[in-house]
Amino acid sequence: MNFHIQLTRHLTPADQAAGPYVYLPFRLPQPARRLHVAYRYSAAISSDQVHGGNVIDIGLFDPRGHDFPGGAGFRGWSGSARQEFTIGLEEATPGYLPGPLPPGEYQIILGLYRIWEAGAHVDVHVQAELDPTLDATAPAPPSLAPRRLPPLPAPTWLRGDLQSHTVHSDARGTLEQLVARARDLGLDFLAITDHNTVSHHPFLPTLADERLILIPGQEVTTYRGHMNVWGTSRWCDFRCRTDQEMAAVIRLAHAHGGVCSINHPKTGGPPWEYSTDLPVQAMEVWQGPWPHHNAESLALWDRLLAAGRRLPAVGGSDYHCPADKETNFLRLGQPTTWVQVDEPDVAGILSAIVAGRSCISATPDGPRLDLRGEAGGQVAVMGQSLPGQGGEAPVHFTVEVWGGQGRTLRLVADGRPALEQPIRQEQAIVHASLPVARYMRAEVVGDMDPALLPVDAPPVDLRGWRWALSNPIYITGA
Structure with missing residues (x-):
């Protein structure tokens, strides 16, 4: 030197x-x-x-x-x-x-x-x-060629994790180690969202293949809250102090094709101190193991939905890949986000997230939910709308549950439980006609079996865990 x-x-x-x-x-x-x-x-x-x-x-x-x-x-x-x-x-x-x-x-x-x-x-x-002989041309920003995968029957459900970290920020594991874990779990997609950097993006095309779609991401990590940006390799600024500054970063992300999602708005998340009225396209309602204050994020989401906000929910493990064996309660794919896509690529996955055509499960193996509704001669799936029926006139809903046996299906209308029914089969279909003013969503609830906890898990409340969450069907004209 x-x-x-x-x-x-x-x-x-x-x-x-x-x-x-x-x-x-x-x-x-x-x-x-x-x-x-x-x-x-x-x-x-x-x-x-x-x-x-x-x-x-x-x-x-x-x-x-x-x-x-x-x-x-x-x-x-x-x-x-x-x-x-x-x-x-x-x-x-x-x-x-x-x-x-x-x-x-x-x-x-x-x-x-x-x-x-x-x-x-x-x-x-x-x-x-x-070295005065060097070319001083500034480096070009990283670019990613979109990977087209073989066509799948459309629409198709894919499962993946929307928040993970490597040695490119504050984890010790490499990109290769993280991707290997995702493949072992059978994930179809993985967003790698290292904090405040895009240095990992140039490596993603060589690590992805027909079995695993890698979504370029970054976790915009500010001192007032965190936000995932998916789908762009444009570095998005983290130096935000005000709602106006965060709005400028969101506009920057959108201008370069990015999708923005509020991360873990809860105690210890750290929480989101910016306005929830900012033009984000999703909210991480479930981060890591359920007892890690996720009930706070879920309650916030319900309040926003009840107030008329249309904001799709996603889940992300926030997995910080270790260099060797697992060392804490956080595990990749816990929770897992499922998306129903027309095209099995990054754009198709992000489009499904923005449309709310997705659900969240506790693990890559489920349980999984699908919610449909019918009213006024119209049919809607998660993320779509149905016309309000006025007064107490009910709307008909159908919920399909995979892998929820032994737990309870709960339908939540306008933030309040509207129906609870035990799930007695590996695959169950439940029909219900219920009054609803703003939205209906579904969830699978049940106590955690302590035998399923990792041996190094901290003491946690085992009661009333969520095992699956749907996105809502909205009601218009309320």
Whole structure:
């Protein structure tokens, strides 16, 4: 390395109150073959801890700029998961984008996640291997060629997981290890949603095949809530503090073909502190094992539906792939989202999610639900609408359940239980005519058998777990 600079900063709670991000600029006088950044800060604690120290995240923008939203010079982000990273012409530390390193002003971005009362002293060391003979052309953003799979009978149900993480953010497992686990479970699709980066996207086409559709994703991880973006390799900004700034990021995602979904709006999620009126296309109502406060997300979703909001529900495990054996309660495919698609590709899956033609099950093996309705001579499936019948006139519903034997089917009308019926067969069909004003959805409920818990599972309430959730059928003219 023939270039070195040290950047220092003392950060206080006042700095954090002024804004959650601080930039440390430095200038490369010539193109570089390699750039290495290492940082340390005082009183470092785990991001899971709330008190007693500091948590400071890190990332990098190159001379193309760091304007909000979606600064063109974004080169990567590692949160607080790494103390150093390297960017080269053809390779980079996971979470960062390889490519030319042109001369000009770079910005180290520090995220002030937690700053304790004593403040934090930060040291950043930047080293570079300069080479004036290099082409300084900026790297092109990653691109993905859509993979067309052999046609399937349409419409077809596919099962998959919509939130997962690898070594490209804060998990230890590789993309290859995550994909192997998905194949072992028989998943048809998998969204890989590493935090605040798209560095994993260029590798996805070579890992996907006719057995597994890989959805390019990113979890926009802000200090006020998380949001998945699926279906675009355009990096979507996380530097949001207000509803207006989050709306700008959503517009950016939509402009590049992305689908946006609120993640885990519940205690410990972390919760969603932005408005639920933002133009997202889905909500992660079920994240990880059911007792992890998912009842809060479900209750929020019911309130939104009862108020007239049409917002499809999805599930995601939030699985952080380990490098070796499973080490916690989170498991890939728990829960699993099922989608009914006309085309077995990324676009077909995302279209089904946006349309609400999907349901959620506790595991890849089910149980699974399908809900249909009929009123006024019209027929509707999940995500569609039926005309209101006025007063107490009932609407006819049919629910088909696979794998729910021994549990209870519950129909929920306008946020309140409208029918409960034991499921006594492996495949059951239930008919019901019920009054409904806004929406009807279905769920499978039942207690958890403690023998089915992992041996390292923490103490949890075994009562009233959800085993499957449908999306609603909406009622118009209410």
